[in-house]
Amino acid sequence: MLRHAAVLFVFALSLHPARAQEVAEDPNLESGGPELSFGGLVQTQFNTSRQADEDPTELALRRVRLAANARVSPIVSGRLQAELANAAVGGAAELNEAYALFQFVPSFGVLVGKGGRPFGIIDATTAATLTPIERGGRFRGAEAVELYRTLETLSYAGRSVGVQVLGEAGALVYAAGYFRGATGEEGGDADIRQVAARLQVAPVAGVKVGLGVTNRAFARADPPGLQTGSGADPSGETKRGSGMALDFEVGDYGEPGFHALGEVVAGTLDPFQDHGFVGAQGWVAYRVGGLAGPTGDVLVAVEPLFRASVADAEGPVGESDGVLLTPGLNLYAAENTRLALNLDVFLPSDGARDPLVSFRSQVQIAF
Structure with missing residues (x-):
């Protein structure tokens, strides 16, 4: 299911291209309405090992993350972040973060989900x-x-x-x-x-x-x-x-x-x-x-x-x-x-x- 969710998530990104921390250019998002932004992280790592049973060097995708942040009202927002590093080498995609935040006032909010x-x-x-x-x-x-x-x-x-x-x-x-x-x-x-x-x-x-x-x-x-x-x-x-x-x-x-x-x-x-x-x-x-x-x-x-x-x-x-x-x-x-x-x-x-x-x-x- 997570792999399917990751595919749908990436497909959604391709439909709504936007830079991080900016409202997506979607005609359905009117001024003053819901806000949607996307971000991501790619880390490519080279490391060495001195252990006899390990390869002396490794080149790997350490993290490949795509995230969507949504604000549907002044109180309600949410975040979805997928980790795709394992999927890039034939493994399963993971859901790092998936939560809804109800921020009633700056001094009190409720977060429900994975964080x-x-x-x-x-x-x-x-x-x-x-x-x-x-x-x-x-x-x-x-x-x-x-x-x-x-x-x-x-x-x-x-x-x-x-x-x-x-x-x-x-x-x-x-x-x-x-x-x-x-x-x-x-x-x-x-x-x-x-x-x-x-x-x-x-x-x-x-x-x-x-x-x-x-x-x-x-x-x-x-x-x-x-x-x-x-x-x-x-x-x-x-x-x-x-x-x-x-x-x-x-x-x-x-x-x-x-x-x-x-x-x-x-x-x-x-x-x-x-x-x-x-x-x-x-x-x-x-x-x-x-x-x-x-x-x-x-x-x-x-x-x-x-x-x-x-x-x-x-x-x-x-x-x-x-x-x-x-x-x-x-x-x-x-x-x-x-x-x-x-x-x-x-x-x-x-x-x-x-x-x-x-x-x-x-x-x-x-x-």
Whole structure:
């Protein structure tokens, strides 16, 4: 069904061509009536691997996304986003986001459908505006448990189907909801009966501070590890676990100068074994003007960056935890069209394993 929906979605795009954030040129959309806009994201990534059973290099479509945004009244709007990267290589298309938003007043709205869980600021950062290429470590054929990998696998981070209330009042932004859940960013749906909430304030201009909490049901797993169970264990036994994140952001994406964001997170890893985890992750970048050529700007901006992510996990998972370090450089040909260069280095905490190293380059076009 998703594949058919993706085909219809692309067909609809061809019928109503429009640039992102503009009302589609449709004669049925009269002035003052419903608004419709389209956008998309294409990321082509080259990466390397040092694992013996993996190809040394890979060229892949990391993300191919098409989105439609509709406003049918001053109160009611919606969004549909399809992920087509898998379909481009013979897999199935996915529905990343599909929700309706009822924004009664700026300080109170209700969102129903599939969207992001309100938890941490790094997970809330959109794929088009990530400072490094990936939110966390991705090493083909090898396990690297840094903080984002832990949050993703535990379903503390990522998208989910649910209902949430949200709004903003001055410097205060909040969201809270109930979610069915999903087993990781790329996993299937699972009924984990999850609640999540996040509160953000801006104490001074250019600075944001947030607090996120989440609680979900875990099913028993054997052997113990990063728990992602949906409650389908034959014993029917479940226990609940929680996570808490304190995060910050200084500066804004796309603005010249210094930009940093990060978070400290602690929570349940395996409630059946009383195992937990604690970790921290952060990105820092400095954006400066680009290079001009004889016919105009060659690069509109250059942005060196550095990312660090560390997790300390209890139990068997602790054998794969460690520190992820990523120096990198973003070269912007337009506001959100760029070439990104990253060197991911994962240092295992036990010191018994060799570091994991992967070079990545990625071309991004966002429209």
